[in-house]
Amino acid sequence: MPPSRVWNYFTRSSDKSKATCNLCKQEFVYKSTTSNLQNHLDGQHPSAGKRVSFIIIFLTD
């Protein structure tokens, strides 16, 4: 799987179980998918989220 652009906006913890939003420093549990991270970008950072959504759809089609 190619690296997702969502990681331009989040930093993974060293054990990769959590991700911290680079824009607001909120921490999220990260479990194999980035959908909850993407939802956060869509809801809290719409200008960033739209770009990420487009790229994820493109990569997973």
Ligand SMILES: [Zn+2]
């Ligand atoms: Zn955020």
